[in-house]
Amino acid sequence: MSGVLARPEIQPKTPLAKRIREVRRALGDPDRSEFAERLAISANSVSRYERGEQEPSYPVFNAYSSVLGINLHWLLTGNGAMFQGGDIKVADTTLAHVRKVVYNIAYSVAGKDLRRSKPETFAEEFLDLFDYLMTLDERDQQSAEKVVEFGAERLKRASDQGDR
16 A cells, blocks of 8 residues: 555535536546646646636636537536536437537547548538438448448449549
8 A cells, every 4th residue: 555645625615616626527537637638728727726716717618618518508507417418308309400410520530530531521421321321211230331331332433533
């Protein structure tokens, strides 16, 4: 046993500080410096926000929303779901909502891989595959394989046209 004891955590002074601390816990309680790096702020700033000694600026609130997916209404008021979209009911979701989510996922994936074409082009192609999957009567492993075959055939045709 090492004999090193962790210092007890200082309790947040404000409801906002308590919610800010809840965010880090909900994300797996990463090390403060690692968490701060994701937000492009200092670890000391995270400490001050979590203790309630200082309130985040607009850019920091924006980072909580855009980088971490935190619902700013919840962060500021405590009302609603912690994460964006967390209070959307499945029954209220339309195919248009699903397509938007699929597009955004594909766009963000493509944006991280510089070897691909433009993110919007990749996202549109990905959405075409999704639309094709939705036309299939049964959506199981074989359906997924059909979608992959469909996508591969489209790439082959595009490649053949580019060779001309």
